[in-house]
Amino acid sequence: MKIYETTGFPNPLRVRIALAEKGATNKVIFVPVDVMGGEHRTSAFKAKNPDATVPLLELDDGTCIAHCNAITEYLDGIFDGPSLTGTSPKERAVIAMMNIRAESGLMNAVGAYFHHATQGLGPDLETWQCPDWGSKQKEVAQLTMIYLDGVLTESDFVAGNRFTVADITAYAGLVFAEFAKVEIPENLRALKAWRDRVAARPSING
Ligand SMILES: N[C@@H](CCC(=O)N[C@@H](CS)C(=O)NCC(=O)O)C(=O)O
Incomplete structure (x- = not known):
C-alpha cells in the first residue's frame, strides 16, 4: 500500500x-x-x-x-500491536470522543487560524481567507489546551490510562500550534508534561 x-x-x-x-x-x-x-x-x-x-x-x-x-x-x-482505536464498544466510543475533541478543538482550530489569520501556505494556495474566523479559532485552540490540561491532570493519556489515537491527534495539534505560534496558555503543567512524555516515545523520537 x-x-x-x-x-x-x-x-x-x-x-x-x-x-x-x-x-x-x-x-x-x-x-x-x-x-x-x-x-x-x-x-x-x-x-x-x-x-x-x-x-x-x-x-x-x-x-x-x-x-x-x-x-x-x-x-x-x-497491523498487530497495541490497539490505537480501542477494542470494547465503550473503549472505542471514549477514544473516538476524545479524538474528535482533539481534532476539532485543537488540530483543526490551529489549522483554521494558520490558513485564515496568517499567511498560511502563501498567496498561491490561500485563495480565500476569513481572518476574523481564523482569529476566533486560535481562541478555540487555546481553550482546548486548557480543557486537555484538566483531562491530563486526572489521567495519564487523553482518552484514559494508555496511549491511543487521541494522543496522536492532540500531540500533532500541539506541534502544529508551535509552528503556527499559537502559544500554550500559562500554567498548563499537565499538558506540557504529557507532551514531553509523548515526544519521548520511540514512535516519535526514534
Ligand atoms: N482532515 C484531514 C486534514 C488533512 C489536511 O488538511 N492536510 C493538510 C496538510 S497537513 C493539507 O493537505 N493541506 C492542503 C491545503 O491546505 O491546501 C485529515 O485528517 O487528513
Whole structure:
C-alpha cells in the first residue's frame, strides 16, 4: 500500500506516528506530494482524493482512504500491536470522543487560524481567507489546551490510562500550534508534561 504525504506537515505526522506505534512503518511505500507546488490540487491527485489533502492511503486494490482518522482506523485493524482505536464498544466510543475533541478543538482550530489569520501556505494556495474566523479559532485552540490540561491532570493519556489515537491527534495539534505560534496558555503543567512524555516515545523520537 502507498501513503501519499508531505514531510513536515502536521496531518501526515499523525499517520507516521500511528504506523510507528504499530511497528509498520516499513510496510508501506511513502509517495511525496508537493503541496507547496499545488500537486494535491491537480486533477490527477483529486481523482484519488477529491478533498485535495494529504495524507492519503492507497491500497493495493486501488481503494483510496483520506483523512487521518479513517487511515488510522484501517492501519490499526490490519497491523498487530497495541490497539490505537480501542477494542470494547465503550473503549472505542471514549477514544473516538476524545479524538474528535482533539481534532476539532485543537488540530483543526490551529489549522483554521494558520490558513485564515496568517499567511498560511502563501498567496498561491490561500485563495480565500476569513481572518476574523481564523482569529476566533486560535481562541478555540487555546481553550482546548486548557480543557486537555484538566483531562491530563486526572489521567495519564487523553482518552484514559494508555496511549491511543487521541494522543496522536492532540500531540500533532500541539506541534502544529508551535509552528503556527499559537502559544500554550500559562500554567498548563499537565499538558506540557504529557507532551514531553509523548515526544519521548520511540514512535516519535526514534
Ligand atoms: N482532515 C484531514 C486534514 C488533512 C489536511 O488538511 N492536510 C493538510 C496538510 S497537513 C493539507 O493537505 N493541506 C492542503 C491545503 O491546505 O491546501 C485529515 O485528517 O487528513
